[in-house]
Amino acid sequence: MIAIIGGGISGLTLAYNLQKKNIPYVLMEEASVLGGCIQTDYKNNVIAEKGPNSILADEFIFDFLSDLGLDNEIILANKTIKKRFIYKGGKYRALPSGPISLLSSSFFSWSQRIKIFKEFKNKTLSKHNSTLYDLIQSRFGNEVSDYVLDPFVTGIYAGDSKELIADLCFPVLTQNIKQYGSILKGFIKNPPKRKKTITFKKGLSQLIDTLQQRLQHIRYETKVVALNKEGESWSLLVSSKEGEEHILCTKVVLAIPAYRAASLVRPYFPTIASLFDKVEYPLVYYVHILFYKKQLGFQPNGFGALHPTNEKLLIAGVIWNSSVFDGRTSDDVVLLTCMINEKRAPFIKTMSQEKIQIMVVAEIKELYSVAGHPISVTIGSWKKSIPQYNIDMVDVKDNISYLEKENIYILSNWPNGISIADCIYHASEFSNIE
């Protein structure tokens, strides 16, 4: 039997695939609800996401959702999401979306625009374990690294592009340089697969609820406390309302964060545990703010806005939820999700939640020329949010295969991709282990 520890999207997808193949499994989740990072707040006809807001889906993901019977529940993002705004020089400016708008827009200086086109002939080679910032800066220049890369990386990883390793985050960049001598040439010769941004009628938790309904062997409020080797098998010490018990299995899948995996593997693999301990998960606050449309000085129409580090704002980015997907709020109301992270603003670690909320609302009122007070404000946090693919993750990746020889497998958003789609791909692939 396979023991799956963790009922986030990784563990649930694996359980679903194993069940379809009639491979015995049991999934243990320490919380009373499933989903891990995926948690939708649904009240007063407002659908707000505490964690991820959308899935970037390709054909594989659509097939997976179809198999789950979710075809008619999918909501595609509005076309308007192609518009992305960056705060630059005191105002929001649309990011050029292609070569023509790049030439006609004044987002970049003329010398920067020329530099972008010169990337095709840039002979700089990428260094081993180069950071994203160094790689992009060496090929495209400062304006691209400071005003495109930096805010996007903050939006995806809640991280710092000067720390994240290019090969771990976006291996295609260095592959393009190796194969074609240019990142842009690589994208032209080998365009990325078309993907669609999606959610569900009742938000992302609908995916979790559907998986939950399909699965037969889930144990809730069941925490795995220790792993003990018994011959070729593993005996799991689990703790639940009924007390402690042992569960015997042939393979253990750790679909849990690195710092939780560390404590389980430490007695047998102390060196690997110390590598897992180093994986950084920054503190992130999310603030949902509702306004009447008529209160805002301009109508948010696009995916949202990102705030580069150089602009020194507290909020790293704002998702314009009610513009991205229909049905998130009533038509006269706007939902904004503001993200604040400690990599950008380290002082939030020692600040009270109330103070952060006051500062965020004040910043939003100024940025969006708001008249009056919000209809409602909800703040929450992820004390340990998204694993950082920095230099410490290189060692983690190099050592994971050692655990696999002992029938312990890592299947989570570290170290093989943080997106929900990545978690689904890997868990689906992984179900072939028997």
Ligand SMILES: Cc1cc2nc3c(=O)[nH]c(=O)nc-3n(C[C@H](O)[C@H](O)[C@H](O)COP(=O)(O)OP(=O)(O)OC[C@H]3O[C@@H](n4cnc5c(N)ncnc54)[C@H](O)[C@@H]3O)c2cc1C
């Ligand atoms: C704020 C935020 C915004 C994000 N935005 C996006 C986005 O827009 N799009 C996107 O694609 N991705 C996004 N992500 C990333 C994505 O949500 C996650 O990478 C993904 O959901 C992780 O799933 P997982 O199953 O690997 O891990 P988790 O969701 O962390 O699940 C792990 C589970 O294991 C359980 N657990 C831990 N230890 C034990 C134990 N000892 N015993 C039993 N159970 C245990 C936990 O309770 C938890 O339920 C975001 C993440 C965050 C935090």
